[in-house]
Amino acid sequence: MKLNANGFIYKSESLETLGGAIESILQGYSYFKFPHKDQQRQLGKPLSTREKMVLDYLIQGKGNADIAEVLSLSAKTVSTYKARILKKYNANNIVELITMLK
Numbered sequence: 001m002k003l004n005a006n007g008f009i010y011k012s013e014s015l016e017t018l019g020g021a022i023e024s025i026l027q028g029y030s031y032f033k034f035p036h037k038d039q040q041r042q043l044g045k046p047l048s049t050r051e052k053m054v055l056d057y058l059i060q061g062k063g064n065a066d067i068a069e070v071l072s073l074s075a076k077t078v079s080t081y082k083a084r085i086l087k088k089y090n091a092n093n094i095v096e097l098i099t100m101l102k
Contacts, residue, residue: 007030029062031061045088051081058098
């Protein structure tokens with residue numbers, strides 16, 4: 001089943017979060033907001049602070065280049081963080097990771 005959703009947030013989220021989600025979608029990004037506790041559920045080692053930041057942007061649908069620009073990193077460094085996150089969650093790709101975090 002294909003849902004064709006550009007974003008997802010819980011009804012309990014703040015108006016500020018809703019506004020940010022709408023703005024992201026209007027700019028062509030996807031926006032998927034999940035509870036913080038779900039983001040912390042990994043199989044291996046805990047995520048570093050930087051890995052958590054990268055994960056938050058990945059969940060929002062941002063690509064490596066966009067994340068690199070926001071965090072003042074190279075796209076290759078973001079790619080390395082992404083690979084570490086996938087390994088820690090034992091996921092094969094970002095779609096699988098986001099599905100796991102639901």
